Amino acid sequence: MTNNILDNDVLKPLDINLVKEKIPSYSSQKLCEMIVCNRYFGCYQEIAISCMQELSARRAAGDNYEFENYIEESFKQLPELNFSSTNIRDILQQAIGKNK
Numbered sequence: 001m002t003n004n005i006l007d008n009d010v011l012k013p014l015d016i017n018l019v020k021e022k023i024p025s026y027s028s029q030k031l032c033e034m035i036v037c038n039r040y041f042g043c044y045q046e047i048a049i050s051c052m053q054e055l056s057a058r059r060a061a062g063d064n065y066e067f068e069n070y071i072e073e074s075f076k077q078l079p080e081l082n083f084s085s086t087n088i089r090d091i092l093q094q095a096i097g098k099n100k
Contacts, residue, residue, distance in 0.1 A: 016044070020050045034047060
């Protein structure tokens with residue numbers, strides 16, 4: 001899988017190391033959202049692991065943000081993806097929540 005992002009209509013590679021460097025500056029909520037995206041889409045596991053490590057370090061330093069609950073509740077709110085269908089339209093409609 002190539003890690004690319006679209007920036008000003010130009011496809012550029014996603015710099016995972018840069019994202020990992022910036023993790024300490026992100027809010028706990030943003031870190032949780034990145035973990036949820038990993039669980040849902042199955043991509044960027046390395047970033048999700050770094051996010052979890054940062055949340056754990058914050059907890060050890062006294063932060064009482066209940067990130068486990070936020071992650072679980074956010075994940076539950078996402079529509080279930082069913083990839084047994086070969087119709088790409090059905091899959092995309094599930095992803096945007098039109099078919100539940």
